[in-house]
Amino acid sequence: MTRHLNCIVPPHILDRLAESSDAAVREAARQTLLTTARLRGQREVRAGLLGVSAPTNGRRSVFDCRNSTRLSNAVLVRTEQGHASSDRSVNAAFDGLGATRQFYLEVLSRNSIDDRGMRLDGYVHRGLRYNNAFWDGQEMVFGDGDGVIFTDFTGSLDVIGHELTHGVTEFTAGLEYHNQSGALNESISDCMGSLVKQWTLKQTAEQADWLIGPEVFTPGIEADALRSLKAPGEAYDNETFGKDPQPAHMDHYVDLPDTDEGDNGGVHINSGIPNHAFYLAAVAIGGYAWEVAGRIWYQSLRASTPTTDFAAFAQTTISKAAELYGVGGSQQTAVREAWEQVGVGTTVAARGGTKQAAAVIPPPREELVRQFDELTAQVNRLRSELLSS
Amino acid sequence: MKLTLAEHGGLAAALRLGQPPVVLDLSTLPDDEVRQLTDLLSAARADPAPSGSARTAPDAMSYTVTVEDGGSQEVLRRTDTTMSREFAELLDRLRRLAVKGG
Ligand SMILES: [Zn+2]
Numbered sequence: 001m002t003r004h005l006n007c008i009v010p011p012h013i014l015d016r017l018a019e020s021s022d023a024a025v026r027e028a029a030r031q032t033l034l035t036t037a038r039l040r041g042q043r044e045v046r047a048g049l050l051g052v053s054a055p056t057n058g059r060r061s062v063f064d065c066r067n068s069t070r071l072s073n074a075v076l077v078r079t080e081q082g083h084a085s086s087d088r089s090v091n092a093a094f095d096g097l098g099a100t101r102q103f104y105l106e107v108l109s110r111n112s113i114d115d116r117g118m119r120l121d122g123y124v125h126r127g128l129r130y131n132n133a134f135w136d137g138q139e140m141v142f143g144d145g146d147g148v149i150f151t152d153f154t155g156s157l158d159v160i161g162h163e164l165t166h167g168v169t170e171f172t173a174g175l176e177y178h179n180q181s182g183a184l185n186e187s188i189s190d191c192m193g194s195l196v197k198q199w200t201l202k203q204t205a206e207q208a209d210w211l212i213g214p215e216v217f218t219p220g221i222e223a224d225a226l227r228s229l230k231a232p233g234e235a236y237d238n239e240t241f242g243k244d245p246q247p248a249h250m251d252h253y254v255d256l257p258d259t260d261e262g263d264n265g266g267v268h269i270n271s272g273i274p275n276h277a278f279y280l281a282a283v284a285i286g287g288y289a290w291e292v293a294g295r296i297w298y299q300s301l302r303a304s305t306p307t308t309d310f311a312a313f314a315q316t317t318i319s320k321a322a323e324l325y326g327v328g329g330s331q332q333t334a335v336r337e338a339w340e341q342v343g344v345g346t347t348v349a350a351r352g353g354t355k356q357a358a359a360v361i362p363p364p365r366e367e368l369v370r371q372f373d374e375l376t377a378q379v380n381r382l383r384s385e386l387l388s389s
Numbered sequence: 390m391k392l393t394l395a396e397h398g399g400l401a402a403a404l405r406l407g408q409p410p411v412v413l414d415l416s417t418l419p420d421d422e423v424r425q426l427t428d429l430l431s432a433a434r435a436d437p438a439p440s441g442s443a444r445t446a447p448d449a450m451s452y453t454v455t456v457e458d459g460g461s462q463e464v465l466r467r468t469d470t471t472m473s474r475e476f477a478e479l480l481d482r483l484r485r486l487a488v489k490g491g
Contacts, residue, residue, distance in 0.1 A: 069469075069477040128481045132399040134448035136470050146484075150401070159400065166447045177447050185447065213400070226401055241404040256406075260397040260451040260466075268402040 058101040058112035059119045062094050065126045071139065074123055089154045093122040093142060096160030103161070103196045104168070107290050108298050113167035120164070124154055135163040137170065147218060149240060155215040159226075161196030162189040162212060173304035178258045180309035182267035187274035188301055194229060195290045205282040205289040211235065229279040232272030246272030250310075250343030274310055277338045281317075284334035292331055296320050314339040390415040391457040392426070394483045399450040399469075410453075411487040418486070426486075429479040430456065433465060436473035446470050452480060 063074035064087070078085050078094050085091055097120045104110040112118040121139035130143025133153035140163050145151040153159055166189050169175055175185035190212050198208045211225035212235075223236035232246035246269055247253055254269045256262035263269060278297060282289035300316040308316070318339070321332040339345065395410035415423050433454075449469035456463040467476050 068474070069472060070474055127477060129484070131401065132448065132450050132469070134400065134446050134450075134469060136446040136449065141469075148488075153400075162400070163448065189447075216401075227403070236404075241408065245403055245406065260453075261395070263398060263402045263406060268400075269406070 057117040058097075058105075059117075060094055060097045060101070060122070061119065062090050062097075062122045062124060064090065065123050065141075067125055067128050067144075069127045069130075071123050071126075071141070087124075089124045089142065089144070089152055092152075092154035093124050093140075093160070096154065096157050097122050097140070097164070099157060099200050100161045100164045100196050103192075103199050103290075107195075107199060107294065110168070110298075113164060114171045118167075122154075133159055133163055135166040137167070140164060145216065145218070149218060149221055150216050151218050153216055156213045157200060158190075158193040158197045158211070159213045159216065160193075162193030165189040165192040168192070169301065172302050173308060174306045175304065175308060176306045177264055177267060179265035179267075180270070181307055182264050183270035184274055184304075184308060184310060184313055186267045186271035187278070188297070190227060190229060190271060190275050191278045191297055192294070195294045198288070199290050202288075204287055205279075205285070205293075208289065210279055227268075227272070227275070229275040232276050245269050246275075248272055248276040248342060273342050273344065274313065277314070277342045277344065279338075280341055281335045281338035284338065285331055292325065293335075296324060296331070296335060299324065310344045314344045390423075390427075392430075392483060393453075393455040393457070394480065394487075395453045395455075397451045397453075398448070400448045402448075411483055413483060413486055422486070426479075426482060429475065429482055430454075432475035433473065433479045434463075436475055452476075454479065454483070 059080055060078075061076060062078040062085075063071070064077045065071065065074045068074070077087065078090050085094075101112060101120060104112065112120065123139055123141045126141045126143050129146040131146055131150040133140070133142045135141075140160070142153045143150075145153060166185070169185050169188050175181045175188070177185055193212060194208065194210055197203075198205075201208075209225075210230035211228050213226035214224060216226065217223050221240060222238040225235045227244070227246060228235040232248040233244050235244040235246070237243040245254065250273060253273065254266045256266035256269065258265040278293060281296075282293035285292045296317050299320045300313060303316050303320065304313060317335050318332060321335045322329070325331040392413045392415065393410045394413075396405055396408075399405065413426075415426065418426070446469065451466065451468045452472070454465040456465075465476070467473075472480075
């Protein structure tokens with residue numbers, strides 16, 4: 001069964017394309033919008049039948065997979081109305097989803113992942129000894145870890161913030177998950193994931209640890225975390241899995257193949273560069289990182305597109321800093337200098353098989369039509385599933 | 390027969406980069422272990438890989454199981470979001486045998 005709907009084209013782009021001067025593009029966009037709207041209607045009807053009113057405002061549910069990899073077999077174990085569970089993982093997932101939801105709402109005025117109150121579903125105890133956590137486009141999935149290297153992934157708030165932010169990115173810029181746009185996608189998740197934790201702990205940029213996943217390792221493993229925004233490349237260095245390969249500067253950008261084996265062009269590697277720029281900007285601005293730097297980055301994400309690369313994103317943050325806090329202000333200077341320090345500038349040649357640096361070139365018409373067709377097919381599949389269930 | 394398991398991607402993708410795959414030489418295993426493995430392999434094979442891109446779930450992991458038997462080679466590729474229950478069982482069995490074998 002197809003469990004999730006992959007929105008290849010973000011809604012705001014669809015809206016714009018529906019106004020296109022090209023009749024074929026206009027019609028394809030209109031059809032997709034129409035089908036999506038119909039689907040949403042059905043979801044609301046279904047929610048109504050279940051006695052739940054829509055919109056849901058990020059209503060949380062946690063499911064226990066009981067070590068199966070099949071999410072459809074999981075049992076509902078905690079809801080907004082219910083009591084806390086006796087299972088620590090269930091409560092940690094529930095609280096993490098809540099903290100992330102509140103961060104987006106209170107700090108960035110965003111109503112859940114899609115800004116329309118999308119429900120937040122967490123699945124814990126997925127699989128046996130599963131060393132991972134991920135967002136699948138519809139829900140968040142947590143493994144227990146193998147107990148040798150990794151432990152329960154629900155224990156890390158920045159990891160939960162990281163994964164849910166993949167959902168936010170999908171609904172906004174839709175950054176393609178490979179090469180520079182993919183590394184930027186990863187970086188946005190790390191930056192916001194760290195901010196969720198900083199905001200929860202009420203830490204200043206100076207006080208924060210700027211680590212991602214310090215809790216995911218077993219006590220026997222010598223590692224600070226999965227990644228460090230403060231010191232990319234220094235999160236770990238041990239016998240078991242070597243040294244943290246993240247670069248902190250464009251001079252050390254790692255060119256990897258755009259394959260599974262190459263981490264889609266090193267999306268989890270090169271994210272170190274924009275991660276460090278964010279850290280540098282936040283520390284230079286001072287105070288709470290979510291108040292200024294976080295706001296600039298979030299607004300820049302909203303203004304980005306699927307193929308935005310490092311240089312284009314840097315340019316956008318510099319413009320947004322000026323828009324929000326004034327041209328030539330200390331905030332804009334801090335942002336510009338941060339990117340300079342990591343070697344990302346608008347004059348630097350693009351690397352990593354990326355497309356244009358600053359200009360946004362729309363994909364060819366045939367590609368758009370193909371994407372619409374694919375999306376429409378997916379929507380229709382999901383619709384018939386909903387109707388038959 | 391030789392089985393190889395390579396794991397990629399996920400939240401901790403950077404740690405997995407460059408890690409050697411798990412390799413199991415079935416000739417070194419007891420008969421009933423081999424029988425169970427080949428049964429799991431048949432079950433995993435019977436469930437074809439769903440079509441579509443694996444990139445819809447950013448931090449989902451992907452897995453490549455390579456079966457080498459005499460001169461022939463077969464490759465099964467699945468991801469966290471596209472694997473069957475049978476493939477998940479095969480993965481877990483391969484990992485546990487690898488740990489046992491050191
Ligand atoms: Zn990620």
